[in-house]
Amino acid sequence: MTKRKLTFGAAGVLLIIYLLTGLYTVGSDEMAVVTLFGKVLQDRVPAGIHYRLPPPFTEVKKPKVKVIKRMSVGFKLLDKAQGISPSRDERERLTGDANVITVGMMVQYTVRDPASYLFNTESPDFLVRKAGEALLCKKIGMISVDDLLTVGKAEVELYLRQGLQAFMDSVGAGLSIRSCNLQRVEPPAEVIESFNDVARARANREKSINEAHAYRSEILPRARAQAQQIVQEAQAEAAARISRAEGELARFEKVLSEYRRNPGILKQRMYWETVQQILANARKIIVEEGKDGRGTTLRIVTTPP
Structure with missing residues (x-):
């Protein structure tokens, strides 16, 4: 009897320990998804301590939904950190006016829907890279190299962000594209x-x-x-x-x-007026009798102006 009780007691303790394995915690930057035999049972489980059926019945996955992820296009972040230059095939693009340009892009995104992120696509992060490359090639092929190097950069970045977000929504990747930033837009080294x-x-x-x-x-x-x-x-x-x-x-x-x-009177008056104007400026007046007593000669020396 005592042996049976010990056996049941031990089994009860093991059962309690097993049931306690169903406890799990979700971090402040995480959101949990609980699946039962592969089917989503709970979605968007917030931060804190929670309980679910112990394994192997259920499984918990906790993607970080508040962490901004980064994906490079045209180069690899690990190679860049190690000082390895990207290949020409990775960076070179053909513009709309048939010029070759080297360009890279950094995509920043977050997980918006944890369940969609985990189960709708096989590798959503890799999908971001490939879709970004396709959109980048398409847009650069639509504009000239001059626009890309000057005023067209912002237009390209906006097009890439909107296009990439639309694609992610269409495949249900559960991602929110925050930004698409072009990097090192320049002609080839040659x-x-x-x-x-x-x-x-x-x-x-x-x-x-x-x-x-x-x-x-x-x-x-x-x-x-x-x-x-x-x-x-x-x-x-x-x-x-x-x-x-x-x-x-x-x-x-x-x-x-x-x-x-009266012509005679006017002539006489004009004559005396003229004589008066002349005499007004006269400095010396010389009167000489004419030869043989005929008439007189009047000489007037005026003041110099």
């Missing part, structure tokens, strides 16, 4: 100096154009102001001359009217 020469020439051209625009913006207002001033001075001079001419014309018409009424 022709990089030629590309740099072209870039410098374009920069110099833009600089010259900008300087010409700046000079034009500076000189045109000044020239317009000077032209306006000249026009105003000419208009003022024309108005003054017209005014003087009209005054002289009025005086002439007045004199002409008087001359027609």
Whole structure:
């Protein structure tokens, strides 16, 4: 009897220990998925201590849903850390204007749906790389090398992020694409100096154009102001001359009217007015009798101006 009790007691202790193996913890950056014979029993189990049926009935997988994962395209992170350069096939792409460009991309993503991440695709991280390579080749083949090296980089990154997210949603990978960042976008090493020469020439051209625009913006207002001033001075001079001419014309018409009424008196008056103007500036007056007593000669020495 005592032996039987010991046997049942030992079995009870073993059963309790076995049942306690069903306890599991989920970390703060994790989310658990519990499966029963391969079928999802619980999804999105939050952080904390939880219980499930002990193995082998159930299995717990705990992907890290708050950790930002990184996947490289065009190079391998391990090779980069070891200083190994990527192969030409990995990095070189053909642009829309038939130029070869070397480009890499870093994709950052998180697990959005743990169950989909674990069971819908065989290797979602590898899928990120391959889908990213396909989208990168497609987009770069649609734009020119100049756009890619200058203003088109942001457009490419946005296209890649949206396209990669749409693909992941279509296959149910359970991933959220945070960013797609292009890295080391540059021509191949064999022709990089030629590309740099072209870039410098374009920069110099833009600089010259900008300087010409700046000079034009500076000189045109000044020239317009000077032209306006000249026009105003000419208009003022024309108005003054017209005014003087009209005054002289009025005086002439007045004199002409008087001359027609009494020519002799007007001639005499004009004569004495002229003599008066001359004598007003006279410094010396010499009166000489003419030869044979005929008439007199009047000499007037005026003050020099």
